[in-house]
Amino acid sequence: MAATSSELFMQSLAEDCDNDCLLAKLPPSALKLVAEFFKVLSEASRLQIVCALRNGPKNVTQIIEMTGLGQANVSKHLKMLAQAGIVSRDQQGVCVFYTIANPFVFELCELVCNFLSIQIQQQAEQIKVLDAFRQGEE
């Protein structure tokens, strides 16, 4: 088994961020690692899969059905998610079950969702103000 690039990044992170990486001062080589992690979550298909696993483990076939994605595609995405440590693999006979390895992923998504929700509200208000302005014009 070859060392994944992710593993190499791990090492580089460990070097200049000795055991206490709270991003207090961002260690430069850690950025690549953090970016790589975000990249895994930056695809709607993969979020769909994460979503599908929200209510417990599912095997690949189930995930395919739930998401409507192609089989090869799902397989690749699951590999990425597993490598990132977001899901864990559990082979049971001919079926392979995947599980959310750490619910903190949902924390992340929730934070983002809250942020976006606030943005939408602000934008809606701005549109209101703009419309009012336009009506005053005519």
Added chain:
Amino acid sequence: MAATSSELFMQSLAEDCDNDCLLAKLPPSALKLVAEFFKVLSEASRLQIVCALRNGPKNVTQIIEMTGLGQANVSKHLKMLAQAGIVSRDQQGVCVFYTIANPFVFELCELVCNFLSIQIQQQAEQIKVLDAFRQGEE
């Protein structure tokens, strides 16, 4: 000013996620929006820029110096960050200052950093066990 794709996504999110999107049940069309947001943070260069803004507003020239990135490149990244609502633009004469619009970005990064740090520790332990096993072999 044309409506950005981000703005369109906002609307679609607002539709099926009425004002209370805590990701309790993930609304399908919101996934695209969330993914798009993560994508903005999924590039080391952009994280570098976010980093550079950690200690207060900076103008573009300063950011270029701090990050060592090309001017056009920084400009593009700043545009993306601004569109995502991560930074805000403030033109002062000939200079344009950018600021972190919401410190929650750092919360996000910190969560990820903690997660990765735990992963590294676990991996280090596994490597130890593996080495011990190898020595026992020879």
Added chain:
DNA sequence: TGCCCATACAACCGCATAGTGATATTGCGT
């Protein structure tokens, strides 16, 4: 007004990767 500096934008190249179809692998039942 005309120049200079800071910033944004357009055009381009190269690479990474999402999606797909075909094929390989592997475990189970007969």
Added chain:
DNA sequence: ACGCAATATCACTATGCGGTTGTATGGGCA
């Protein structure tokens, strides 16, 4: 042992996007 079903992998295409170079825009200053 054979065949089938589940999953992984490979080869390929197309799209997206990061980086760079060159150019445009626009504010300040002489």
